[in-house]
Amino acid sequence: GGGYLTGGSPFGSNSGSPGGIGRRGALLQSLRPITVKQFSQATQAHADAEWVFENSEFGQVTLVAHVISVQKQTTNSVYQLDDGTGTLEARHWPDSVNQDSDDSQDEVVPNSFARVTGTIKIFGTKKYINANHIRPVLDPHEPFYHVLEAMTVQLIFDRGPPGAPINGQLPAGGTHSLAAYSAQGHQSEAKDQHSHLQPVPRSIVRFMLSQPQTREGVHVGAIVKAVGADAESIERALEQLMDEGAIFSTIDEAHFQVSQ
Amino acid sequence: MSDEFTSPRVNAARIKDYQGSGHPVRVTGKVLNVRFCPDHRATRVAVTHLHDLFFSPQFSDDETHLVMEASDGGHVKVLLPAPPQPHNVTDTFVEIIGTAVDASTIKFMACINMGPKLDLALVNQVVELTFDPKFRGRLF
Numbered sequence: 001g002g003g004y005l006t007g008g009s010p011f012g013s014n015s016g017s018p019g020g021i022g023r024r025g026a027l028l029q030s031l032r033p034i035t036v037k038q039f040s041q042a043t044q045a046h047a048d049a050e051w052v053f054e055n056s057e058f059g060q061v062t063l064v065a066h067v068i069s070v071q072k073q074t075t076n077s078v079y080q081l082d083d084g085t086g087t088l089e090a091r092h093w094p095d096s097v098n099q100d101s102d103d104s105q106d107e108v109v110p111n112s113f114a115r116v117t118g119t120i121k122i123f124g125t126k127k128y129i130n131a132n133h134i135r136p137v138l139d140p141h142e143p144f145y146h147v148l149e150a151m152t153v154q155l156i157f158d159r160g161p162p163g164a165p166i167n168g169q170l171p172a173g174g175t176h177s178l179a180a181y182s183a184q185g186h187q188s189e190a191k192d193q194h195s196h197l198q199p200v201p202r203s204i205v206r207f208m209l210s211q212p213q214t215r216e217g218v219h220v221g222a223i224v225k226a227v228g229a230d231a232e233s234i235e236r237a238l239e240q241l242m243d244e245g246a247i248f249s250t251i252d253e254a255h256f257q258v259s260q
Numbered sequence: 261m262s263d264e265f266t267s268p269r270v271n272a273a274r275i276k277d278y279q280g281s282g283h284p285v286r287v288t289g290k291v292l293n294v295r296f297c298p299d300h301r302a303t304r305v306a307v308t309h310l311h312d313l314f315f316s317p318q319f320s321d322d323e324t325h326l327v328m329e330a331s332d333g334g335h336v337k338v339l340l341p342a343p344p345q346p347h348n349v350t351d352t353f354v355e356i357i358g359t360a361v362d363a364s365t366i367k368f369m370a371c372i373n374m375g376p377k378l379d380l381a382l383v384n385q386v387v388e389l390t391f392d393p394k395f396r397g398r399l400f
Contacts (some may be wrong), residue, residue, distance in 0.1 A: 035399045037266075054398070066355075066372055084269050084286050085400050111348060111372050140353060140374040144386045151395055 027059035031117065033150040034061045036086035039127070042120060051120045056157040061129070062117040063088075064137060064146035067110050079108065079134060081116065083143075090116045090129040106136045113137040115146070197246075201237040203227045205246060208258050217250045217257030267357055268400065271387050272334020276363035284369055287338075288355040288383050289330040328356065331384035337365045347371060353378040 027050055034053075042051040042058055050057040065081035065088075079090045108114045118131035137143060156162075197205065207226045208218045224234050238256065241247040247256045267284040270277075278285050324340040326349065338356050340347050349356075351373035358366035390400045 037399055066357075066370075082265075082267065084267050087265050111370060113372060140378045141382065144383055147386050147390065150399060151389065154399060155394070 027057055028119070030059040032056075032058050032061050033146055033153055034058065034063055035147070035150055036063065036065065036081070036083045036088050038150070038154075039063070039088055039120060039129070040086050042127075044120075044122065047122075054157075058120060060117060060119055060132075062115065062146075063129070064113055064115045064143045067108055067112055067114045069110055070108060079114070079116070079131070081114070088127070088129060090118065090131040090134060092118075092131040092134050108134055108136055113140075113143050115142065197241075198237070200227065200229050200233050201241050201246075203229075204234065204237055204241065205258055208247070208256065213257075215250065215257070217255045220254045220256065223256070269355075269387050269390065270330075271332035271384055272330040272336050272364065273332055274387070274391070275336065275360045275366065279360040279362055282359055284357050284359055285366065286355055286357050287328065287330050287336055287366060288353075288374070288378075288387075289328045289336065289380065290353055290378075291349065291351075292327045292329055292335070328354070329380075331380045331387055333380075335364065339365060339367045341368060348373065352376050 038053050039061065042053045044051050050059075052058070063081065063083060065083035068080040068082050068087070071078040076091050076093045079092070081088055081090055114134055114136055116129060116131045116134040118129045118133070121128055121130045204223055204227055207223060211218050211222075220234070220238070223238075224231060227234060229237075238247070242249070242256075245259055247258050249255060250257050267286050268274075268278070269286040269288060271287070271289075275285060275287070324342060326338050326340060328336050328338060330336050338358060339361065340349075347368060349371045353374040353376065355372040355374060356366065356368060357370040357372075358368045361367050390396065
C-alpha cells in the first residue's frame with residue numbers, strides 16, 4: 001500500500017500505549033499530504049506525542065503553498081507559506097545529512113509555489129514545520145494535484161481505501177492500518193462476488209465451490225442434478241457465467257471450474 | 261478566528277461571496293489583456309485580440325487594470341497598483357491574490373506567475389471541490 005497509513009495495530013491502539021516510541025518510529029515513515037488548515041488544527045497530547053488531526057496521526061507531512069517570504073539566516077532559512085487555507089512558517093536547516101547532492105538547487109523565491117516536506121514542531125506555543133526538504137514546484141499543476149491528494153488521503157482515513165468490501169469490518173474509531181483490509185476469508189469472498197447473480201447461476205457457482213476443487217472441475221450432469229433446474233436454464237446460466245468470466249470449461253465442454 | 265488568514269481560491273462565480281469583505285481571494289486563470297493609461301507603460305502580458313489592447317468599451321480608462329479569465333470561464337477585472345508601484349504579472353497563466361471590490365473585480369495584492377500552460381478545467385474542478393461540505397471547514 002501507499003505510505004499514508006501507519007503500520008500500527010488494526011485495532012486502533014491509543015497514542016499513550018507503552019509501544020509509543022516504536023509506533024512513532026513507524027509513523028515517521030508515513031508521508032501525509034495536508035493543507036495549512038489541517039496543520040493549524042493538529043494537536044499534540046503532550047510534548048513528543050504524535051500530532052493528531054481528527055481521526056488520524058501525522059508523521060511527516062507535505063504541503064504545496066505560495067511562498068510569501070524567504071529569510072535566509074546564518075543557520076537556517078525561514079519561509080512564510082500560505083496555501084489559501086492559512087499561513088505557516090517552515091524552517092529549513094541545511095546540513096550534510098539533509099542535503100541532496102543532486103538537488104537542482106533552484107532557489108525558492110517569494111511569489112512562487114513551493115513544496116515542503118517535514119515534521120510539525122512546536123517552540124513554546126508556536127507551531128512550525130521543520131522542513132527536511134523544500135523546493136520550487138515542478139509544474140503549475142502541482143498545487144492542484146496536491147489539493148486533490150490531500151482530499152483523497154483524508155477520505156481514505158474517513159472511509160477506508162477505495163474498493164474495500166462493502167461488508168468489510170471497519171475498526172471502530174482510532175487509527176487503522178491497511179492490514180485490516182487484506183486477506184478476506186475465501187467463503188465470504190465467494191458470497192460477495194456472486195451474491196449479485198440470479199438464483200440459478202448463483203446456485204451453480206455455490207455448488208461448484210462446495211465440491212472438492214480439482215483441475216477438471218465439475219461435470220455438468222452433477223450440476224443439473226444438484227441445482228435441480230431444467231437443462232435449458234442451466235445451459236443459459238452456464239453461458240452467462242462463462243461470458244462473465246466467473247467459470248470456464250476445463251477438460252471438455254461438459255466440465256466446468258470456478259474462476260478464482 | 262483562523263479565517264482571518266485565509267485567502268480562498270475562487271472562480272468568477274464565487275467572488276461575489278467575498279465582495280466588500282476585505283478578505284483576500286485567489287483567482288487562478290488566464291490573463292486576457294492589459295489596459296493601461298496613456299502615460300504609464302504596461303508590462304508585457306498575453307493579448308488574445310489585438311483590438312482589445314486599444315478598444316475595450318466595457319472598461320474605463322482611468323486606472324491600470326487587466327482582465328483575466330477565471331477557471332470557470334468568467335471574466336474578472338484586476339485593478340493593478342498605480343505606478344511607480346510595480347506588479348509582477350508576466351505570464352499568461354497566473355494566480356492573482358486580491359480583495360474583492362465587487363462581483364467581477366478584484367484589487368491586486370500579489371501575483372504568482374504560472375507559465376504558458378495550465379488546465380483551467382482541472383483548476384475549476386479543484387476549486388469547486390474545496391467548497392464541498394466534505395472538505396470545507398476541515399481541510400479548507
